[in-house]
Amino acid sequence: MDRSLLEGDPHSILEAMAICGYCIGADKGLIYIRAEYPLAIHRLQVAIQQAEEYGLLGKDILGTGFNFEIELRYGAGAFVCGEETALIHSMEGKRGEPTFKPPFPAQSGYLGKPTNVNNVETYANIPVIINKGADWFASIGTEKSKGTKVFALAGKINNVGLIEVPMGITLREIIYEIGGGIKGGKKFKAVQTGGPSGGCLTEKHLDTPIDYDSLVAAGSMMGSGGMIVMDEDDCMVAIAKFYLGFTVDESCGKCTPCRVGNRRLLEILTKITDGKGTMEDLEELKNLSAVIKDTALCGLGQTSPNPVLSTINNFWDEYVEHVTEKKCRAGQCKALKKYMIDPAKCKGCTACARACPVSAISGTLKNPHVINQLDCIKCGTCVEKCKFGAITVR
């Protein structure tokens, strides 16, 4: 989303940064941008040059005696660099590891100087607010969260893309009116907001007005503004595992709770999706999550257990099902899938047996076949080959 702002309207960001510099008495601004966004980088470079030509950046801007210049710094693929202290270290050409706050960047930031860190979306609001006035801005949104918010709507929904909505809108409006409902007429299951630090909202949150506080109260967060819609085919345990996989990859490794704790969480989740989980594992998930949240150094670690906790809170049944019945109702956890041949429908054509890559299907011509569950690698080839629809997945 920030990428599209930088690509679509880079001048709004430059203008806002200059205004910010004017307010706090800074004469240098730095934009930290992911190297993976070459188009955004190019457009920013062009915009900076244009602004300099027009005298909107540089020395003595518009005859006010105020000087302001903007430089770009490139990221290199490290999620933790979204954390402000890590971001500053990365801009200084170091490893992007967070450090303890205080001192806050406002006290000692870039090269040890007082630094104000804001994200792109915040800046994009500034020129509009200055032009139209604070009262106008405050008239949009809810009591505590003013203005609008851009969400990146994605997942199992008919209309995907970026949407800008007033704070206080409900999930129902976003999903069914703007998003055009769930793809393929499937049943809505959850919306994940806030990325790997966030959590999911479910049916019971559909009519809650969305703002910063209500999302936190529901166990999620606004975060980057990602909104991933999931339907009945998505397994919530697998989703939690997916996010933990991400955190484990991206943990900078500086502190133990995050480096080791998240890896343990991932191992337990993997055990559960492999059908080897126990009820004690579920308890351990909760305990460990609480410890990591309390003790990790930076925002990444402190929020990394959120996807686990939020899926446990909202989809406890599903976790229990994976453990006690060894069943994944969404049919996503491969190890828990069971392929079976319905003897009433099987004509004994041998097509499946010939196609099975591990020869797990036995049976003779014109007689019902059987899948040997121990050998089956759950590849699904047999289902495709069967012309009679005799093979079911459970």
Next chain:
Amino acid sequence: MVGPKVKISESNFLKIKEICESFDNNPGELINVLHKTQEHFGFLPEEVQQVVADCLGIPVGRVYGVVSFYSFFTMKPKGKYAISVCLGTACYVKGAEKILDALKSELKISEGGVTDDGKFSLDVLRCVGACGLAPVMTINGKTYGRLVPEHVKEILAEYAE
């Protein structure tokens, strides 16, 4: 200026020196220097890191620390066509793993691998910012969206020589 302590051709040495000088040999610009260097060489082997360290006047350990920290930097050469599959959430939910599996079996390499002929390399990354097109993969920066596993063969065929 220190001479090249390691085996590296004169012209490559001068190239690195030139890049570092364009950033005033300022160690604070290390990441920008490495970006430019990787752009030129395609990857950042030990020798190159040593020269960068010498030019900027910092220990090579600091250069290596940065190279190994950021996933964008690589010490292994990539294939001629570098394939990256997005495994961000939007893509994951839309079946990115199946695309990855299809690529793996088609190219007979795993993540982080390069085909024997050096033509293709396969990596995963997190969100290329095109979630609306999920699932997404990129080949040398070109984006392919709304993929299904069946597309993989056709797309690879575009790169046949």
